[in-house]
Amino acid sequence: MARERRAPAGPFDYSRKLSLRLVFIIGAIFLYAPIVVLVIFSFNDSRRGGNVIWKGFTTKYYEKAFNNDALVEAFINSLAIAFISTLIAVILGALTAVVLWRFRFPLKPVFEGMVSLPIVIPEICMGVSLAVFFSSFGLYVPRDMPFPLNLTNIIIAHITFSFPFAAMVIRTRLNSFNREMEEAAKDLGATEFQVFRDILLPHMKPGLVAGALLAFTLSLDDFVITFFTSGPNTVTFPIKVYSMVRFSVTPEINAASTILILITLLVTFLAMRFQSFEEPRQ
Amino acid sequence: MESYRRNFRAFLAFFTPSFAWLGLFFFVPLGIIWLYSFGETEGLTKIRLTWTLENYKRLLEPEIISLFWRSVWLSVISTAICIVISYPIAMVIATAKAKWKPWLLLVIILPFWTNLLIRTYALLNILGTRGRLNDLLHWLWSAGDRALSMIGLGDYHLLGERFVPVKFLGEPAGVMIGLVYVYLPFAVLPIYASLERLDRSYLEASLDLGASQWRTFRQILLPLSSGGINTAMVITFIPMLGSFLIPDLLGRGQVDMIANVIERQFKSGNDWPFGSALSLFLLYITFILLALQSFHAMRQRKREEARG
Numbered sequence: 001m002a003r004e005r006r007a008p009a010g011p012f013d014y015s016r017k018l019s020l021r022l023v024f025i026i027g028a029i030f031l032y033a034p035i036v037v038l039v040i041f042s043f044n045d046s047r048r049g050g051n052v053i054w055k056g057f058t059t060k061y062y063e064k065a066f067n068n069d070a071l072v073e074a075f076i077n078s079l080a081i082a083f084i085s086t087l088i089a090v091i092l093g094a095l096t097a098v099v100l101w102r103f104r105f106p107l108k109p110v111f112e113g114m115v116s117l118p119i120v121i122p123e124i125c126m127g128v129s130l131a132v133f134f135s136s137f138g139l140y141v142p143r144d145m146p147f148p149l150n151l152t153n154i155i156i157a158h159i160t161f162s163f164p165f166a167a168m169v170i171r172t173r174l175n176s177f178n179r180e181m182e183e184a185a186k187d188l189g190a191t192e193f194q195v196f197r198d199i200l201l202p203h204m205k206p207g208l209v210a211g212a213l214l215a216f217t218l219s220l221d222d223f224v225i226t227f228f229t230s231g232p233n234t235v236t237f238p239i240k241v242y243s244m245v246r247f248s249v250t251p252e253i254n255a256a257s258t259i260l261i262l263i264t265l266l267v268t269f270l271a272m273r274f275q276s277f278e279e280p281r282q
Numbered sequence: 283m284e285s286y287r288r289n290f291r292a293f294l295a296f297f298t299p300s301f302a303w304l305g306l307f308f309f310v311p312l313g314i315i316w317l318y319s320f321g322e323t324e325g326l327t328k329i330r331l332t333w334t335l336e337n338y339k340r341l342l343e344p345e346i347i348s349l350f351w352r353s354v355w356l357s358v359i360s361t362a363i364c365i366v367i368s369y370p371i372a373m374v375i376a377t378a379k380a381k382w383k384p385w386l387l388l389v390i391i392l393p394f395w396t397n398l399l400i401r402t403y404a405l406l407n408i409l410g411t412r413g414r415l416n417d418l419l420h421w422l423w424s425a426g427d428r429a430l431s432m433i434g435l436g437d438y439h440l441l442g443e444r445f446v447p448v449k450f451l452g453e454p455a456g457v458m459i460g461l462v463y464v465y466l467p468f469a470v471l472p473i474y475a476s477l478e479r480l481d482r483s484y485l486e487a488s489l490d491l492g493a494s495q496w497r498t499f500r501q502i503l504l505p506l507s508s509g510g511i512n513t514a515m516v517i518t519f520i521p522m523l524g525s526f527l528i529p530d531l532l533g534r535g536q537v538d539m540i541a542n543v544i545e546r547q548f549k550s551g552n553d554w555p556f557g558s559a560l561s562l563f564l565l566y567i568t569f570i571l572l573a574l575q576s577f578h579a580m581r582q583r584k585r586e587e588a589r590g
Contacts, residue, residue: 020374096296114309
């Protein structure tokens with residue numbers, strides 16, 4: 001048998017089996033092929049049915065996407081929402097992580113469960129409940145509010161679903177904290193606040209950055225919850241792309257999608273660089 | 283860990299903001315739709331709380347039952363396909379050389395970082411009757427047809443007279459491809475984690491004692507990684523059951539799942555009480571599945587402890 005000729009086929013050498021490798025490769029093709037086709041057809045020089053027949057190379061749909069004011073405005077909205085909600089989500093996430101890591105208190109498992117609920121419940125339930133909440137409790141943001149304030153409802157929604165993720169990431173980081181450092185600082189006369197600022201916070205930093213990048217991509221990506229909390233004048237990038245898709249499929253959508261894919265790749269790359277840069281030092 | 287009493291002010295400073303935020307923007311909204319689910323519509327946007335059970339009774343209407351049934355079987359089959367594909371993928375990653383592992387994992391996780399809407403849109407373009415998947419099927423068909431005529435069976439047209447494009451969009455098959463496509467990375471990770479920390483000496487013992495690779499897989503590897511498989515099933519099934527975008531874009535209104543009907547109640551149908559009841563029903567199913575999963579995990583942990 002082939003296996004015996006290749007001698008040391010250990011009991012756990014599945015990655016050397018051709019059939020399993022093939023499944024991996026087909027799986028990877030399955031995952032990437034649609035995205036690759038999408039990117040290729042963003043350069044297709046065809047107006048109607050742009051995703052069916054290749055009619056030659058063009059970059060005009062990128063120009064068109066950049067000159068589409070509604071699309072650019074939606075993109076700016078998305079970035080503003082992502083920045084603001086990330087900032088607050090990281091602060092809330094850090095506080096939650098510290099509480100869960102540091103204190104013993106009654107009903108702690110209940111609080112832990114409460115924090116992880118936004119992670120597990122179906123998005124549609126959260127979107128619907130927030131939509132009802134905003135409209136029935138008069139938390140209406142007047143339509144003519146200046147720029148970032150008109151996005152308040154969406155920002156609140158994004159903070160609510162992203163801060164538990166940030167808390168999870170930051171808490172993992174806290175687990176590696178050496179408590180003796182804290183005690184040494186206190187013995188040497190540091191106050192509670194000084195300990196937090198000078199000892200705990202620097203240790204948390206990689207976790208904070210990782211949590212922030214996660215919150216940022218979650219916010220930038222979200223469709224369902226934003227779909228229910230956005231109004232006609234507060235459109236985000238995914239919402240705009242969705243309405244374009246519903247209207248008609250054009251290479252312009254492919255071009256806009258390609259830009260967003262590139263941004264997401266960049267953020268992911270930064271996150272990985274940052275983690276591999278921080279970890280060996282610790 | 284210290285008691286909250288020892289430093290109560292610090293505890294409150296850390297605890298209050300996130301507790302208040304969750305309470306106000308997560309539990310109060312859920313509470314409102316819970317109340318609304320016992321209400322009646324009055325006029326365009328007014329809802330009166332009458333403690334009626336009518337909205338829940340409507341869950342038993344044949345249309346809604348068939349909607350649930352469709353959502354469940356689409357999710358069950360898609361979950362099963364996900365597990366079957368992701369198990370070998372996880373095996374390859376878990377047993378690859380150490381320097382390859384992070385890269386192989388990245389290959390699987392990276393699509394997961396790409397926007398859900400964009401991935402669904404990408405599939406929408408592939409799955410059309412003139413899309414790339416049908417191109418691939420057409421090519422396979424001609425290859426098969428040529429092979430058949432080469433062995434002298436050409437006249438029988440065993441693969442049909444000519445290629446008929448398969449319709450995916452607006453069909454359950456298209457929605458299932460979408461569900462598998464989007465949630466496959468979810469399934470790989472927990473299975474990979476369970477294979478990674480598995481005690482490999484059991485496998486060696488099994489092979490040393492003369493069991494075949496297949497038998498070792500079936501009787502040793504599979505049971506030992508069942509925890510990972512269970513987690514993978516739960517974390518793919520739950521979002522699949524509640525998915526909105528995939529059936530919306532790929533089902534084209536022909537293959538509705540629960541979330542699509544919920545959306546309609548709130549956007550165009552304007553029946554908030556019934557939409558609330560549907561949402562809560564979906565929420566309860568989620569809770570039951572999570573409870574079963576954690577119960578199972580607990581039992582497994584106990585069994586492992588007993589084993590030593």
